[in-house]
Amino acid sequence: MKPLSRYASLNDYVELARSLGLEPARLIRDCGLDPAGFGTQDRWIPAEAVAELLERSAAESGRDDFGVRLAQLRRFSNLGPLSLVIREEPDVRSALRLLSRHEHMYNEALHTEVIEANGMATIRVNVDVGRAVPVRQAVELTTGVLHGLLRGFAGPTWRPMQVCFSRPAPREAATYLKMFGPQVEFDQDFDGILTYSSDLDAENAMADPLLHAYARQLLGAMTPAREATVADRVRQLVELLLPTGRCTVEQVARSLGVDRRTVHRKLAEDGTTFTAMVDDIRGALAERMVANRRHSLTEVGDLLGFSSVSNFSRWFSARYGVSPRQWRATSTPTSA
Known part of the structure; x- marks a missing residue:
């Protein structure tokens, strides 16, 4: 599998990029990363994407x-x-x-x-x-x-x-x-x-x-008691890629340096599937984000990788038996 790095490896990147006249958010997205992730320093991301971001930034800034x-x-x-x-x-x-x-x-x-x-x-x-x-x-x-x-x-x-x-x-x-x-x-x-x-x-x-x-x-x-399993890494990458709209098994496999069949096989050994993992992570994120009220429901749908708010609403209703709007209306407001 391809090696990973933490978002902390890009500390101060945004500030430096702006000072050199770059658009850091665009460059970050172009490299398959999530600008919002820079606030979560310990999240793992593909090291190749970090290297690509640095190379593109050097080229575009002329520095x-x-x-x-x-x-x-x-x-x-x-x-x-x-x-x-x-x-x-x-x-x-x-x-x-x-x-x-x-x-x-x-x-x-x-x-x-x-x-x-x-x-x-x-x-x-x-x-x-x-x-x-x-x-x-x-x-x-x-x-x-x-x-x-x-x-x-x-x-x-x-x-x-x-x-x-x-x-x-x-x-x-x-x-x-x-x-x-x-x-x-x-x-x-x-x-x-x-x-x-x-x-x-x-x-x-x-x-x-x-x-x-x-x-x-x-x-x-x-020190971790065990090395991260393939399932652990897939979960981390799904959480990372969902907001970018690139959360596919092909993209995850490329980030790990394996083919999609290997991802499916390793997840099957852990008793799960890629679709089920994406659905579970989406569910956990959706519960928090819908109750949060900081984002509109359209923004929540975007952040969870849905192509439209109607698709998000249908998925949410099928999973929870109520619409996102109804869930939000009956939830205790949260700030995080």
Whole structure:
């Protein structure tokens, strides 16, 4: 199956896109994502769609440094709950290893590797979205974020020996020089950061030794007891795709990197079908949204993927025995 990423991987995207004269909502939809989902940071989305959004944004804005610009806006807290644990690791090496070991908790397409030899530490960055598509902006975003994390761990005076990119040198390198300093090099054999091994021995500038044990306990609580099943991933994608009008088994299969027969077979093994899953998710969402009153019934129908309010009304009446309007009239108003 194709790897997934969290919406948190696009933190600050909307603000940067607008500042560069782009229409972020249109671009987000064009890549098969839901603009409303940016308010749900922990929701999983196809990593390929994230990479595509970054590449399109760079092309349309004419800013070849889009990924690095986005990295400049990142904060340590963008890692979510994992940041609370990494912050308390005693030294830079252990913080970096923990980050690498648990990177799947926030981005399944991201792979970082730390190689130490002859007093040097090479931190390689790779982004694999499951298909041979451009990922340069995603790689540069990741490298920029990693550079910022290392400065947070080692302290503001830390400087890498080299920041390497495999891409050709850009026409305008000002953004790269501003973020990485004169150590940035292009046309290299790998993407990543080169530093001294002794830099990794440094105490983590953010750590509080008294909190380390508690942070490790928190990590144990956060780590999933099992890997997500195909049914879990299909459910997440259905919730994501419903508002876009693209919630088909073919689209879900493409996002997972499998064919539609595999999706049907895996769901059958879990005792369900794609149609039943879509219907159940629609039902759960419809109950909340119809009672909410924040959206008109026409908007609710759109958000649930119906082509018209009459189709939505017929489906709702068949499922609940009353029309959406009657359900709303008898429901206690909610604000969420």
